[in-house]
Amino acid sequence: MARDAREWCKIYAKYNSGTYNNQWYEGCLAAHIVCFIRSTLQNKKTLRYNDYTKDEFSKCNCNPPYSAEAAISARGDLNPANGTYEFPGQGHVNHGALDYKHL
Secondary structure: OOOOHHHHHHHHHHHOOOOOOOHHHHHOHHHHHHHHHHOOOOHHHHHHOOOOOOOHHHEOOOEOOEOHHHOOOOOHHHOOOOOEOOOHHHOOOOOOOOOOOOO
16 A cells, blocks of 8 residues: 555556456456447547447347447436346436546
8 A cells, every 4th residue: 555646656657556457347348348449440430329229249138139238328218118138237227327438
């Protein structure tokens, strides 16, 4: 644990702690989406795209077979209330999200 800002910077620089080396990043859907977008040449066009019904990352074992919660900007309010989903947070929820990806 760092005792001051200078020490924190040294520790952070040495271990890159808190960023891409963490175990959660590997399974993070947003991280996969950003990596996919970075691999394309159409970053702005892709970022504006939010057709979760056809997006590869939004597919699930659900009825319908996709979830707007897995879109680049999660919108649970767009999922059908009568849909069936693998877990509750993937289905219809009363919220929309603002999402910002910095490339």
